[in-house]
Amino acid sequence: MCLDPYLLSMPLSTQTKDQILALLATVEVCSLEGSFTGSEKIIAPDVIVFAPGLEHHGREGFSPKPLTFSGMDVKGEGVIAWVSGECTYGGVASRFTAVLRGTGHAWELVQLHIA
Numbered sequence: 001m002c003l004d005p006y007l008l009s010m011p012l013s014t015q016t017k018d019q020i021l022a023l024l025a026t027v028e029v030c031s032l033e034g035s036f037t038g039s040e041k042i043i044a045p046d047v048i049v050f051a052p053g054l055e056h057h058g059r060e061g062f063s064p065k066p067l068t069f070s071g072m073d074v075k076g077e078g079v080i081a082w083v084s085g086e087c088t089y090g091g092v093a094s095r096f097t098a099v100l101r102g103t104g105h106a107w108e109l110v111q112l113h114i115a
Helices: 014-033
Strands: 043-051 054-057 067-077 080-089 092-102 107-114
Touching: 014 067, 014 080, 014 092, 014 107, 080 107
Parallel strands: 043 107
Antiparallel strands: 043 054, 067 080, 080 092, 092 107
């Protein structure tokens, strides 16, 4: 029996999208302040970050250059969400994708790619 993928996926609610955008706003603030101290609630322990001049695995020592997001498009299915858009990374205009995981109580960043 083949299941229709449309029936298996539910679009993210406005509330969920707002939670994800709030998380990314917190990432933005932390990067601008240069400190991710206390970020355990928003950055996954197994986070992977790829950016110009940076490849980082794990939450320890996570400290990207100043980062601002714009023009974000949030999609998702179940406990996985992905975001794409424009960003400024270290003063340079770029594009990004991010993957987030729902933990049941909140969302956490598991992957960030800036190009």
